Amino acid sequence: MHQWDLSPFSVTPAAALLSRCVSGGVVSQRFQMLQMFCGHLQDLLKDQNSLRQRLMRPLGRTNLPVQAHLHRSVVEVVKMLLDFIETLEEKLDSVQSCTTTRDRISQLNTSLAQLLSQVAEVQSLSNQVLQWREVGSKESDVTSSAD
Structure with a gap:
């Protein structure tokens, strides 16, 4: 028999590290943080879209309430x-x-x-x-x- 036939599943250092992270709960914590970060980014994008829409509205329809005797001063x-x-x-x-x-x-x-x-x-x-x-x-x- 060949040497690699004796152990069909060898544990690599990366697999050992991943196993320790999963058993310690580190992966779930990293995943929760990633979900929180994604939610935060989605909120920012929603705010950005609403802000962009507000800024793109024409300002021509809005009037400032300036009394007639102050028009000259405003100019x-x-x-x-x-x-x-x-x-x-x-x-x-x-x-x-x-x-x-x-x-x-x-x-x-x-x-x-x-x-x-x-x-x-x-x-x-x-x-x-x-x-x-x-x-x-x-x-x-x-x-x-x-x-």
């Missing part, structure tokens, strides 16, 4: 509200541009520092070239006077 308040919104948008744009301006200024400062270091390097190299020319001209003067 002025709406104009003030629109002006406030425009001013707020402008201020938000300026704040956003300030942050980009700060970034650009820091980039310019970094570029300036790099440029200044390169200028110093070019100056030192030009001084070396001038020194080599002086040495070369002195040597050529010495060799021409010796001839």
Whole structure:
């Protein structure tokens, strides 16, 4: 007989874990929690549908009860509200541009520092070239006077 014929049902580690979970009631607790979660999600979806339907109703049929002598004030308040919104948008744009301006200024400062270091390097190299020319001209003067 073969070795696997002796034990047709072997217990794997996963099966052992599942057996312990079922005997301890963990599976039923996880299942109850899952059912509660699904019920909660269904309630949310029902609320969402009713809210969506309420928001999609046209507002043209609803009238605000404003007394006649206040109509002029309501119009002025709406104009003030629109002006406030425009001013707020402008201020938000300026704040956003300030942050980009700060970034650009820091980039310019970094570029300036790099440029200044390169200028110093070019100056030192030009001084070396001038020194080599002086040495070369002195040597050529010495060799021409010796001839």
